Amino acid sequence: ENADPRRTAFLLHKQWTLYSVTPLYRFSNTRLRDYARLLSAFIAAEKQKGLAVEIGVELDIKVAVSSLPDLKGSDQDQAAILVQLSLRSPASSKNSEEKLIWLGWFCCVSGDDLSENVPEDFTCLPLFLANGAESYTSIVGSWFQKTFDCCFRRLAISPLNLSWMAAMWTGCKVDKTTSAMELVFSVPCLPQPLDISYAIHPEDAKALWDTVQKTPGEITQEEVDVFMDCLYSHFHRHFKIHLSATKLVKVSTAIASAHCDGIIKFLQSQYLTGVLMLLTELAISQIQ
């Protein structure tokens, strides 16, 4: 939790699509500028298929590749890598404002399980988060796959992991609690999709969790199950619906919100690395 909140503030309140990435082969932190040049030419070449592009010239889309040293869990973690695509406005040539069109970042927070086991030539940044049009994600992802022989895969979050997030984030302290905790359930096997939204006052949820959790700082699967069961039985008492028969698809709290399709929004910079640690763990389990 040593991140400077100001330097990572831009990561908050955005919707990120999650991917797992296998270790990058021969990636070097010292060559980020080169990568930006090559990537921007690659994007230009992809956008105008068949026309060659000189590398190093100014192109419509500017690419910046930089390092985010704040996002780390342990010393073994690689510094996170940020890729920014921005559009140069053609109107005024210099000093003109560049419009940010796409953002993506690779990170590894406490990913020792993976990084301890790969040889030197590989860089472990197993979690990739993208914000912006999927067409750009596809081009940038393809370039990384081609250049560093890695594999991107969408990272879905299972209902089990979502319930963990619900429990963990309920227990976190937030300065001022504004928003309600919301759980969204989807009812399976219906001709029309039906979602059930279950909103709980954060203080009520916290009170419930405090009665469930035995040792502070430690969470067990059993506790998570008990917590969710309590919420389910409360719901059943009022609406006569067994939520345990439905599928948990989304969890929103003051800390973050997560969707089972692998979409996440961070809301509190103080818990950013904590959430990333969990996501890193999920990404690693998908690639191993």
Next chain:
Amino acid sequence: MQRRQSSKTPKQPLQVHHKNQTDLSAWRKGGRIHLEKSVQNDQSPNDQKNDSKQDSLEQALSYFEKVQDRVSLKKNDVLQKHLNTVESIALQRGLPPEGFDVLLNVALSGKLADTVNTRLLKSLVPASVIPENSVVSSVSWLCVSKCSSNIQLLFLRWLITVFDFIDHKEQLHALYGFFFSFLQDEKMCPYVCHLLYLLTRKESVKPFRIRRLLDLQAKMGMQSHLQALLSLYKLFCPELVTITLPGKMKTYFKNSEGPWKAAINTVRRRNQENSPVSQLLFLGTAQPQSRKRKWNTQLIIPASSTNQNNLEEDREKNHVDLYSTNESFPVEQLQTFSQLLQNIHHLEFPSQMGSVLTNPLLLHYMNCIKDESIYLRLYYWMGQTLQEECTWCVADNNRYEEEFKDFLETVYKTECFLQEGFSSCEEFLYRSLPLWDGFCCRSQILRLVSWIPLSSFSEMKSHLYDPLAQLFFTSSLYFKCSVLESLKELLQNWLNWHVIHLDSESDSQVYSLNTTLSGLVNVVAELIHFVGWISTAALRLENNPTFLLYFILDFYETVCDMYLRYNLPLLIMPPAGVFYPALLSMDSVSLNQLCYIMYRYRTNLVAAKQNELSKKKILQFKFSSQTYQEYNQYIIAMVGCLWTSSAFQKDIHPQGLRMDDELLKKTTVQEFKTSFNIVYHPAMMGYAVLFLQQAWPDDMTFNFNLIKGKKWNWYLEYLYAQGLKGLKVFIESSINRVSQASHSKA
């Protein structure tokens, strides 16, 4: 003639195939003597005809060498005659190397009319090679532009077509800049691009040239010839330029083969030379995407392409590291095995390791280079692809079963090629087998099972055997046989691995892959016991079909020979549930197979016993007495059945045939004792009938009792002649000695 040959093309005839009598230059070099010698051959009339042709060609060449001013074709019979000579000889046999200098000079100098020049150029068909000098001098003619643009174009097209026939290309490479300058001519541009494409080397790619090409591109728009040349530039210098080729492109250069290709082929066939194969285009285009799916959820094996990441690094450390200067050979250019051998020291793996799956040359290379990162890159890519594309593990994937099948097939072929299994594939099988329906991609999955690597992985039972057994018992007979087949392959692959590693390293590091010999023996034993178990159950479930029995016995054909053939100190007898159904089978094939297997068991056990006795020091592994005991029990039962007609009395196996006489009498079968010997055995009776018919053609009573004494031996010979080789080796090895052997061992 002689003078010009010696002065202008001194190195020339070295390249020529001397044995070829139709070759003009061969004749020249050897002179008349050579020709006279060849007259003795039976082709002499032909040679004399050739002789006169060669004379007239010489005259024609010397005419064209001396021709001065513009001579009109119509009015000049001499020119007409010589032109006809050149054309007819060129089309029939091709022109000798010396001819090109003269003819190119005259055709490009503009001395003659364009119709003549065209005809001359069109007849420039090489018999063997084209001297580089003649090409260089014609380029200088091109630069002074004495000839018309049509002739220039025709010359360029000719040069492209015959490029591979030019004997050296160093000086031609030096002219790269000249050719490059011709790009500005709009008409010539496509052909110049093609020529540059053939000439380009890494050192030809310069930033100013790239900029020139990009300017042309800006002026002319998307042109396939420019795309091709720029793609090649990208290949050599990915740090300077990049281009993405549209997927639908098929040809990059217009057909520039012109009128020569057919003639060259004819000449080549006639002269039966191995002329150089023309260079193939090696531009990778994006694979056509057969379906629209989200990004990165398409099963595409990447194309081999140079790792631009590495190239750039090379550039940076050029001054320090001499070996990795701009020498590295682009994988896209790797087309032949000889290229692989020539460039193996500066070849780099493609940027995406997955592409090796479809590139046998790179697989060869992979076999030579033992580098952990290669396997790790492949491991990650393959693991992710298998998981993502698995049609029964991922919802909505079942539409793409064919593609997944093809992919699994490719992976399997690669494993066969490398003779080793991939661990990503192993993990995929463990992960997906419990969910498998046993139907989807069946043959592919079962084949992949046969390449599960050998390791002392303790969870083989829960990961492989349990899910496989579930499917095995609930699926068809055909599926059962397929499973047995693939488990046999698996066993053989493990045994081969063991033998190879035993051979390659004899020290203690043999089993460095956390596999000790005893671990290995345990893993192999576990597999054999598993197969014994499912085989017993399957025989009962399916009611002993011969088809199934064949696959089971096939497995034991490998098992019974493990000690001698694979040097593994392990022998496991088949369970009684397999042995007795085979012994009492209705089919002679199964019985014969069983006989062969028992013979091999005997050979292996005898060898093991001898080894044990001869070696003073205590062996680390020896077969348990239980194995010998089991063997002896089986052999007693077998001999009792087939030979001594005493199986019901002597069989001592707890699950054997031993029965009380009282009980047997109740069956009311007469002569029950002999009912399983080689005459009466249900699998053998057909042979006995045929034998009786042949031995006593008049006797229609089928008196089997006649087969005894001398006739018994004849009958045996008859059986052996019918192809029952297993029975033969079994009887010859076990029968006469069985009484002694069983006394001494049991």
